[in-house]
Amino acid sequence: MDHEDLDGALLAAQDGDEAGFAALWQALQPAVRRYLWVMVGDAADDVASETWLQVVRDLSRFRGDAAAFRVWLFRIARNRGVDDRRRVGRRREDPDDPASLDPAGVHDTAQQVLDGLDTEWAVRIIASLPRYQAEALMLRVVAGLDVTQTAQVLGRRPGAVRVAAMRGLRNLARHPEVQARQATRAPNRQRARLEAEHSWPRREVTP
Amino acid sequence: MNPWVAFTHAMSTFWTARRPRRIGTREAEQLLTGGPVSSDRRALTEVLSTVAGPALPYEMHDRDAVMAAFAQTRRHQAPVPARAGRRRPLLPAVGRALAVKLILVLAALLVGGTAWAAGAGALPGPIQQAAHGFFSGVGVPPPDHIPPTHAATEQPTPRRSDGTAGDRPGNAEPTSGGGAENDRPPGRDEGSGRSIPAIVELCRDYLTGEERPGTSLGAAALRRLAAAADGEANIDAYCTKILAEDDKDRDDPAATPDPAPSATPPGAETGRDETDRAGRPDPDAGEDR
Numbered sequence: 001m002d003h004e005d006l007d008g009a010l011l012a013a014q015d016g017d018e019a020g021f022a023a024l025w026q027a028l029q030p031a032v033r034r035y036l037w038v039m040v041g042d043a044a045d046d047v048a049s050e051t052w053l054q055v056v057r058d059l060s061r062f063r064g065d066a067a068a069f070r071v072w073l074f075r076i077a078r079n080r081g082v083d084d085r086r087r088v089g090r091r092r093e094d095p096d097d098p099a100s101l102d103p104a105g106v107h108d109t110a111q112q113v114l115d116g117l118d119t120e121w122a123v124r125i126i127a128s129l130p131r132y133q134a135e136a137l138m139l140r141v142v143a144g145l146d147v148t149q150t151a152q153v154l155g156r157r158p159g160a161v162r163v164a165a166m167r168g169l170r171n172l173a174r175h176p177e178v179q180a181r182q183a184t185r186a187p188n189r190q191r192a193r194l195e196a197e198h199s200w201p202r203r204e205v206t207p
Numbered sequence: 208m209n210p211w212v213a214f215t216h217a218m219s220t221f222w223t224a225r226r227p228r229r230i231g232t233r234e235a236e237q238l239l240t241g242g243p244v245s246s247d248r249r250a251l252t253e254v255l256s257t258v259a260g261p262a263l264p265y266e267m268h269d270r271d272a273v274m275a276a277f278a279q280t281r282r283h284q285a286p287v288p289a290r291a292g293r294r295r296p297l298l299p300a301v302g303r304a305l306a307v308k309l310i311l312v313l314a315a316l317l318v319g320g321t322a323w324a325a326g327a328g329a330l331p332g333p334i335q336q337a338a339h340g341f342f343s344g345v346g347v348p349p350p351d352h353i354p355p356t357h358a359a360t361e362q363p364t365p366r367r368s369d370g371t372a373g374d375r376p377g378n379a380e381p382t383s384g385g386g387a388e389n390d391r392p393p394g395r396d397e398g399s400g401r402s403i404p405a406i407v408e409l410c411r412d413y414l415t416g417e418e419r420p421g422t423s424l425g426a427a428a429l430r431r432l433a434a435a436a437d438g439e440a441n442i443d444a445y446c447t448k449i450l451a452e453d454d455k456d457r458d459d460p461a462a463t464p465d466p467a468p469s470a471t472p473p474g475a476e477t478g479r480d481e482t483d484r485a486g487r488p489d490p491d492a493g494e495d496r
Binding site for chain 1: 230239252255261269273280
């Protein structure tokens with residue numbers, strides 16, 4: 001759904017049109033849920049529900065176009081996610097945290113790499129990054145926000161967001177599963193190099 | 208081959224073999240926005256495009272609950288159109304705050320003014336009576352003994368030529384004149400003596416003031432007395448008579464307690480006060496002429 005469609009859906013939803021709101025929800029719910037999954041893991045469904053309920057409640061007060069709505073929506077999602085983390089005391093910085101297991105259940109990752117990528121696997125890989133980097137990547141890639149908008153959601157400076165996303169990508173490139181994936185795609189020489197490479201770091205400390 | 212070129216080539220091969228190229232800000236931006244990237248980032252690109260892939264069924268099972276919430280909220284917000292958020296508000300926020308203040312000030316003025324009027328006894332009879340009933344404790348006086356309606360009927364009957372100014376209700380001159388010495392504010396109605404107690408007070412002041420020149424009445428009060436007495440020259444006689452009648456009323460408890468004295472019209476010198484008091488307590492006070 002492009003921006004014009006979202007603008008139309010947003011106007012309709014604000015007029016109380018259910019079809020308009022349904023279109024909004026359909027276009028953005030997957031991104032909301034995936035973003036929340038890297039924040040709160042298995043609680044993503046509940047927190048996504050809370051997010052949308054707040055959107056429903058405050059929609060009449062929202063002003064702006066579809067781009068502003070995206071920022072608003074993900075800021076609500078983030079606040080709800082932060083609340084949930086606070087509530088549960090969940091700490092997802094630890095990559096061995098059971099909550100950081102596969103979004104749709106435990107998969108055989110080797111098998112998955114062979115079978116090809118799927119969304120759950122990709123979400124899990126990103127969720128294994130330091131949370132701030134993971135959030136920045138999800139907001140940029142999944143929510144479709146630019147640097148400034150992501151900075152608004154995260155409450156940080158654009159420069160910090162840029163760096164976080166870059167470091168997230170570096171870590172992602174060094175992730176063993178991504179490297180294994182790359183090896184299957186790469187010519188022999190490069191594969192040999194990648195197999196020699198096991199620089200996947202432990203967690204970086206995020207503030 | 209140039210040894211230097213061979214050396215740098217070997218070194219760069221060694222370097223890239225040992226260490227993968229680090230992602231810089233520009234490449235990061237290209238990866239994030241789906242721009243062109245080199246083949247050694249293919250897996251990374253796939254992760255990024257997959258994580259933003261199409262909706263999966265298990266992500267959308269919440270649809271009914273959210274839509275129900277939307278419908279319900281819409282029903283609850285029905286009186287307020289859902290569009291209100293984008294509509295220009297009736298008053299801008301600043302104007303709204305100003306309007307609220309204005310209303311508060313107006314309300315304060317209204318209440319304060321009414322309270323002042325009640326305290327001064329300047330309200331119309333029935334209202335003054337009610338105010339007296341409620342707030343006599345804080346000094347709100349009872350109304351004059353002739354309800355203003357009769358005063359009004361009396362008003363247009365011009366008794367004499369000099370009554371023009373003094374006859375208008377709402378002229379506050381008596382307060383400036385007699386207020387200094389009167390317990391009761393005489394300003395209720397300075398018109399042709401429809402408030403007998405006020406006239407009585409004025410007369411008392413007038414007579415006293417003659418004895419004590421320093422306490423002379425104001426011009427308005429004099430005008431009023433003159434109007435009531437049918438000429439300035441008659442004030443003396445008129446007031447003497449009024450005061451005598453007043454004393455008689457006080458001595459005579461059988462006289463109709465409250466409204467009766469009011470029946471004594473300013474033109475009491477006609478001598479009709481007795482019949483007025485007995486037969487028609489107050490309604491005709493002003494129509495005897």
